[in-house]
Amino acid sequence: MTFVPKPWPRTLRSQEWFGGTSRDHIYHRSWMKNQGFPADLFDGRPVIGIMNTWSELTPCNAHLNDLAQRVKHGIYEAGGFPVEVPVFSTAESSFRPTAMMFRNLASMAVEEQIRGQPIDGCVLMVGCDKTTPSLLMAAASTDLPSIVVTGGPMLNGWFRGERIGSGTHLWKFSEAVKAGEMTQADFLDAEAAMSRSAGSCNTMGTASTMASMAEALGMALSGNAAIPAVDSRRRMMAQLTGRRIVQMVKDDLKPSDILTRAAFENAIRVNGAIGGSTNAVIHLLALAGRVGVDLTLDDWDRLGRDVPTIVNLMPSGKYLMEEFFYAGGLPVVIKRLAEAGLLHRDALTVSGETAWDQVKDVVNWNEDVILPADRPLTEHGGIAVLRGNLAPDGAVLKPSAASPHLLRHRGRAVVFEDIDDYKARINDEDLDIDETCVMVMKNCGPRGYPGMAEVGNMGLPPKVLRRGITDMVRISDARMSGTAYGTVVLHTAPESAVGGPLAVVQTGDMIELDVPARRLHLDIPDDELARRLAGWRPAAPPPQGGYAQIFHQHVQGADTGADFDFLRGCRGAEVGRDSH
Numbered sequence: 001m002t003f004v005p006k007p008w009p010r011t012l013r014s015q016e017w018f019g020g021t022s023r024d025h026i027y028h029r030s031w032m033k034n035q036g037f038p039a040d041l042f043d044g045r046p047v048i049g050i051m052n053t054w055s056e057l058t059p060c061n062a063h064l065n066d067l068a069q070r071v072k073h074g075i076y077e078a079g080g081f082p083v084e085v086p087v088f089s090t091a092e093s094s095f096r097p098t099a100m101m102f103r104n105l106a107s108m109a110v111e112e113q114i115r116g117q118p119i120d121g122c123v124l125m126v127g128c129d130k131t132t133p134s135l136l137m138a139a140a141s142t143d144l145p146s147i148v149v150t151g152g153p154m155l156n157g158w159f160r161g162e163r164i165g166s167g168t169h170l171w172k173f174s175e176a177v178k179a180g181e182m183t184q185a186d187f188l189d190a191e192a193a194m195s196r197s198a199g200s201c202n203t204m205g206t207a208s209t210m211a212s213m214a215e216a217l218g219m220a221l222s223g224n225a226a227i228p229a230v231d232s233r234r235r236m237m238a239q240l241t242g243r244r245i246v247q248m249v250k251d252d253l254k255p256s257d258i259l260t261r262a263a264f265e266n267a268i269r270v271n272g273a274i275g276g277s278t279n280a281v282i283h284l285l286a287l288a289g290r291v292g293v294d295l296t297l298d299d300w301d302r303l304g305r306d307v308p309t310i311v312n313l314m315p316s317g318k319y320l321m322e323e324f325f326y327a328g329g330l331p332v333v334i335k336r337l338a339e340a341g342l343l344h345r346d347a348l349t350v351s352g353e354t355a356w357d358q359v360k361d362v363v364n365w366n367e368d369v370i371l372p373a374d375r376p377l378t379e380h381g382g383i384a385v386l387r388g389n390l391a392p393d394g395a396v397l398k399p400s401a402a403s404p405h406l407l408r409h410r411g412r413a414v415v416f417e418d419i420d421d422y423k424a425r426i427n428d429e430d431l432d433i434d435e436t437c438v439m440v441m442k443n444c445g446p447r448g449y450p451g452m453a454e455v456g457n458m459g460l461p462p463k464v465l466r467r468g469i470t471d472m473v474r475i476s477d478a479r480m481s482g483t484a485y486g487t488v489v490l491h492t493a494p495e496s497a498v499g500g501p502l503a504v505v506q507t508g509d510m511i512e513l514d515v516p517a518r519r520l521h522l523d524i525p526d527d528e529l530a531r532r533l534a535g536w537r538p539a540a541p542p543p544q545g546g547y548a549q550i551f552h553q554h555v556q557g558a559d560t561g562a563d564f565d566f567l568r569g570c571r572g573a574e575v576g577r578d579s580h
């Protein structure tokens, strides 16, 4: 698309605070000068908010302060005025009850931090899973020029000669301990080996997926997603990002210019090619809602269905993000999709160039990491969207992470009422379950958990694991970590906590999963299903007070991105009167 830059110089919004001689202007400048900022920084140059999700309790982002200094260098070099702003940080590894419960809160907080302050453009410094969508959603709702720079992934994990990936091997080793194939002492030894450098998860989990989505959407500079956190080129990328945002403000290149339907379609196809996380579905649906792009679950199925997964990374494949970077990273994937006619080449990016312009000359340096077209990891990557009487509003499954022999399966339901019920009974040797059964878990959706935790990849019962079985069909309204794998049906909607059909599944019911036909069916008579639904009552009273109450009252279903109803849409950056 053609973007016409606005003329420069012109008066920016930060001048409402800094550009004048009134008492209020003096007040705003004077207090800022207590930090030693010289007078010329307030002369009308772009003021860039470095929205930094640094936190020592968000370990994947704990190096962002260092990286922010590089962003500042770049902003100063390009003639801008950088101001670093700490913002709400959500750690996937430790935030309870789940980081996802706070994605919307973070986005709301950052949106107001942008709108209410003298900021002309933003650098979104993100990394861990929810930090990326939350800041993108905030930027989309304010629509000031914004650019993403991620913290980058951790280096490869290595344990006793084996490449081990964040999350993926946590699940693998934990199952191995349950199956008696690994000792607890060895598991403890592996703990530090998994996370041996700064950065986010080194698998194609949600953090790497969302970094890839930011790049595929055109919201980050080309090549950003895969550079390891500790590689010197990550610092270079941060500095270049700082330089670029200043020009974006001068040109008035905004998220609404970039986040078009074409951009979302590109991102969905890229997600299929990288074997990306199912979490991308939720986050992109929510982001699209902020910019008024009518994206649906069915777009995910339609656009991703014929995209082969060509990135051979865990959890679907063999390698890790470090090797993806050495092979050429996401630009190679984008080029391959464009050459296959699967990409909108003219989609605009933060660089001011089109998606195609940025990648047309890149080279694939390792065809075992980024696979050639004739030997993809899976022929049909993407996300399968299932429907049926068990999921009238849809459910998702990641075929590249599933077992081919289970993609068509009929089995007896073994139902867990919630995560506590699952934990209490799964290790019981008397539990009536075998590998032909379908594990069902309720009350783990947006309202039910609350927050829609990543518990959908329920670990298998030990007695099944001991027989060498590593996968079973699992169904829930939960999410799954992007680092996880298995034949796992997720995001079932409507969720059980609002009375979706999942709420009335009973142990012993037969369930049919048919991924090629995109079908999820509870095999009971219609009148029986209607009778059960009519008799359904919520399991728990709604939370009273605080953020939990706001969350419960306003969170929407997974099928539309689990955003708050009142946060959808772009509210712009206009702000009311000054307080003085």
Ligand code: FES
Residues within 6 Å of the ligand: 060, 091, 092, 093, 127, 128, 129, 166, 200, 201, 205, 207
């Ligand atoms: Fe932070 Fe995986 S836990 S990126």
